[in-house]
Amino acid sequence: MTEPLLSVRDLKVSYTVGFGKIDAVDGASFDVPRGSIVGLVGESGCGKTTVAKALTRVIADNAAITGGRMMFGGRDLVTLPEREMNALRWRDIAFVPQSAMNSLDPVYTVEYQLNEVLRRRGGLGRRDARRRCEELFELVGIDRGRLSDYPHQFSGGMRQRVAIALALALNPKLVIADEPVTALDVIVQRQILDQLRELQVALGISVILVTHDISVVAYICDRTVVMYAGKVVESGTMQATLTEPSHPYTMGLRNAFPDLQGAASGVLTPIEGAPPVGRHD
Amino acid sequence: MPHLKAALSRTLQLLLVLWAVVTILFLMFRLMPGNPMAAYIDPTFTIEQQQALMAQFGLDKPLWEQYLIYVGNLLQGELGQSFRYREPVADRILALLPNTLILTFTSLIIAYVFGILAGAYLAWKRGGVVEHAAIPLVLTTRAMPEFWLGMVLLAVFSFNLGWFPAGGTRPAGANYDSLWALYTSRDFLTYLALPALTLAIYSQGLPLLLMRSNMLDVMKEDFVTMARIKGLSNWTVVVRHAARNALLPVMTSFAIAVGYQLQGNVVVESVFSWPGLGRELVNAVSASDYPLAQGAFLMIAVVVIVMNLIADLLYAFLDPRISHA
Numbered sequence: 001m002t003e004p005l006l007s008v009r010d011l012k013v014s015y016t017v018g019f020g021k022i023d024a025v026d027g028a029s030f031d032v033p034r035g036s037i038v039g040l041v042g043e044s045g046c047g048k049t050t051v052a053k054a055l056t057r058v059i060a061d062n063a064a065i066t067g068g069r070m071m072f073g074g075r076d077l078v079t080l081p082e083r084e085m086n087a088l089r090w091r092d093i094a095f096v097p098q099s100a101m102n103s104l105d106p107v108y109t110v111e112y113q114l115n116e117v118l119r120r121r122g123g124l125g126r127r128d129a130r131r132r133c134e135e136l137f138e139l140v141g142i143d144r145g146r147l148s149d150y151p152h153q154f155s156g157g158m159r160q161r162v163a164i165a166l167a168l169a170l171n172p173k174l175v176i177a178d179e180p181v182t183a184l185d186v187i188v189q190r191q192i193l194d195q196l197r198e199l200q201v202a203l204g205i206s207v208i209l210v211t212h213d214i215s216v217v218a219y220i221c222d223r224t225v226v227m228y229a230g231k232v233v234e235s236g237t238m239q240a241t242l243t244e245p246s247h248p249y250t251m252g253l254r255n256a257f258p259d260l261q262g263a264a265s266g267v268l269t270p271i272e273g274a275p276p277v278g279r280h281d
Numbered sequence: 282m283p284h285l286k287a288a289l290s291r292t293l294q295l296l297l298v299l300w301a302v303v304t305i306l307f308l309m310f311r312l313m314p315g316n317p318m319a320a321y322i323d324p325t326f327t328i329e330q331q332q333a334l335m336a337q338f339g340l341d342k343p344l345w346e347q348y349l350i351y352v353g354n355l356l357q358g359e360l361g362q363s364f365r366y367r368e369p370v371a372d373r374i375l376a377l378l379p380n381t382l383i384l385t386f387t388s389l390i391i392a393y394v395f396g397i398l399a400g401a402y403l404a405w406k407r408g409g410v411v412e413h414a415a416i417p418l419v420l421t422t423r424a425m426p427e428f429w430l431g432m433v434l435l436a437v438f439s440f441n442l443g444w445f446p447a448g449g450t451r452p453a454g455a456n457y458d459s460l461w462a463l464y465t466s467r468d469f470l471t472y473l474a475l476p477a478l479t480l481a482i483y484s485q486g487l488p489l490l491l492m493r494s495n496m497l498d499v500m501k502e503d504f505v506t507m508a509r510i511k512g513l514s515n516w517t518v519v520v521r522h523a524a525r526n527a528l529l530p531v532m533t534s535f536a537i538a539v540g541y542q543l544q545g546n547v548v549v550e551s552v553f554s555w556p557g558l559g560r561e562l563v564n565a566v567s568a569s570d571y572p573l574a575q576g577a578f579l580m581i582a583v584v585v586i587v588m589n590l591i592a593d594l595l596y597a598f599l600d601p602r603i604s605h606a
Contacts, residue, residue, distance in 0.1 A: 089512030102503035150601040
């Protein structure tokens, strides 16, 4: 087997809160193979979004990566100098945020925001950037005439497509999508997921899909990484994790979702309580 | 054309406001105690002479007729005759208005350029030593009365150091070919410096604090985080995204501040003997020169109303969520 694109080992991220610290991510390890979609699942507060943000090293002011390694193309992103890390951002690792509404700057046109990345980060000239903008909009299925529109003029699904176009602008190797379809209705969710899958295959990129929705994972992911209380409790192929879970939490997670085939009883089994918080003062 | 329609209805609204202001002004001066003719009429005049004068000014007519005449005259740009100067109020006001507008805009532009830059800087460097020293200092400048600050500046820079003249707009006896020649002369700048500085120091707190708190809010927005994840330079993130968005309400407040400043000018113009509308207003009221006071009030109201309209239009222009709705 070839070397994975990204290999995270024993990653630790903690937040300083008051006088104490909270270990939001406490020793997470997983691999992202080349050309695959990896689903990072878990409930709210389990640390999955913190892992996603930590991969770009743009984290909250009170957060810090306190240990572990993130090997990407032979380099450790944890210890990489900021200059080199910044050179990697968007060119190699791009991000599709949860809410495209708030992640696009309301006072600039979509074209301006694409251009910003293409020209400032990609070094493209004005003409090439324009051509690339049109290409990207074609790729995600939006009419090129809408390039000069402002973010608020798009619908929720369209805005998410714009966010995907933006992420693909510089041909990254890895796209991190943080709950990319959570805010959308199920029909649009499916369209976006289909499109993400198509593009991932066509462009041969890898995707980390952060979600709390097991059905999204089952629909498009190749591999699954299950997180609980800041730790990765189980990882493997999507089929294996969902059909033969080995960790009790994964079993619980699976049982908490309706089953299309056999849910005759109509009763779901919720997971009781909330995950513990790794706090030390 | 949805926003042309909006601008039009906004303008209509403002005309309505203007009409209300005119009416209130008219009634206010009729309700004031004392005979408005007191300053005009010599006590040695006979009753017949006094009544003839009253008739000459139309003051013997019923109130509603006076009101119609007043509004009719206003529509022709006729503001009446000053009791004190015995010349048309409109001429007097037009002669003073440029002085007031120059003082107002100079001080506000200084205040806003400084306030916006300093506010953005303080938000960027949040939590530093600079911030802990700067915020109380800004609050102090907000708390200082303008006339007191003006007198301190006068005492230091004019009387002690002698760097700037103490008041007025030009050296005694100096003559200029035109107003334009006066306003572009170096002398004028030295006369303008202290009053403009006083007003600027007083006014910079609002844009500074507004800009800072807006910036702090915008810096938490997802699109600012995304700009960082895109690997854009710190400058691009802070200036093009955070500051550009935080600027919207500050720019609107500029237009509204012009209106407030005109009121603040009343005090500062008096301290610096600046021949502006504010000082004239004070003089007119204390001399019971009602037509002049009325005209000055009206002029200030017009500027406030126009600036409010500009604020609205400016916001629509700067924020695509309004202009491209």
